[in-house]
Amino acid sequence: GQQLNQSPQSMFIQEGEDVSMNCTSSSIFNTWLWYKQDPGEGPVLLIALYKAGELTSNGRLTAQFGITRKDSFLNISASIPSDVGIYFCAGQLRDSNYQLIWGAGTKLIIKP
Amino acid sequence: GAVVSQHPSRVICKSGTSVKIECRSLDFQATTMFWYRQFPKQSLMLMATSNEGSKATYEQGVEKDKFLINHASLTLSTLTVTSAHPEDSSFYICSAGQTAGIGYTFGSGTRLTVV
Numbered sequence A: 001g002q003q004l005n006q007s008p009q010s011m012f013i014q015e016g017e018d019v020s021m022n023c024t025s026s027s028i029f030n031t032w033l034w035y036k037q038d039p040g041e042g043p044v045l046l047i048a049l050y051k052a053g054e055l056t057s058n059g060r061l062t063a064q065f066g067i068t069r070k071d072s073f074l075n076i077s078a079s080i081p082s083d084v085g086i087y088f089c090a091g092q093l094r095d096s097n098y099q100l101i102w103g104a105g106t107k108l109i110i111k112p
Numbered sequence B: 001g002a003v004v005s006q007h008p009s010r011v012i013c014k015s016g017t018s019v020k021i022e023c024r025s026l027d028f029q030a031t032t033m034f035w036y037r038q039f040p041k042q043s044l045m046l047m048a049t050s051n052e053g054s055k056a057t058y059e060q061g062v063e064k065d066k067f068l069i070n071h072a073s074l075t076l077s078t079l080t081v082t083s084a085h086p087e088d089s090s091f092y093i094c095s096a097g098q099t100a101g102i103g104y105t106f107g108s109g110t111r112l113t114v115v
Helices: none
Strands: A005-007 A010-014 A019-024 A029-037 A044-049 A055-058 A061-065 A071-076 A085-093 A100-102 A106-111 B004-007 B010-013 B019-025 B032-038 B044-051 B067-073 B076-081 B090-097 B110-114
Touching: A010 A019, A019 A085, A029 A061, A029 A071, A044 A055, A044 A061, A044 A071, A071 A085, B004 B090, B010 B019, B019 B032, B019 B090, B019 B110, B032 B067, B032 B076, B044 B067, B076 B090
Parallel strands: A010 A106, B010 B110
Antiparallel strands: A005 A019, A019 A071, A029 A044, A029 A085, A055 A061, A061 A071, A085 A100, A085 A106, B004 B019, B019 B076, B032 B044, B032 B090, B067 B076, B090 B110
């Protein structure tokens, strides 16, 4: 099925470092969402973006909806051990029944 | 906030038997619920879209006779894996959408193992 281009696939960082990941698509999206999934759990919504150009923060997390509606990024500042997990972007196409298109995920690993 | 309860969280069943997974929206009405399947180290794969009071819409390649979906009320959708086989072993996750605005709350998932 259709999928977003999410990168990087994985990241190895030191605690305290900033993290950046992004998703791109050739399609125009109505909504961009960023989720985090811990092992054996369902995804948990981190940030939802509804307007082109929108920049939204949630604690140490910041995400932006690209002005072209075809991309989004997520930044995590000053990473801590509990940030470890897999981060997924998801987009909702215009005129769809809430159906989401998913990125392949970015696995975040924090080096001790 | 919106809460979606999914159970069981883990189930082991014998090959050939059927397994039912429940997805409930606890504090909101969900006209639309989604069922996903996730293989290890992969993203979520949408199986079907479940609409309250009507037949589910299945994604291409998903057998509707094998994965029975019932969305009988605004707060409950069920996925029944019929005549399960070992290749059906996977992580199944539901999510719910709200009637007003957009809600993308996920259940905690069900780990199905068919032996």
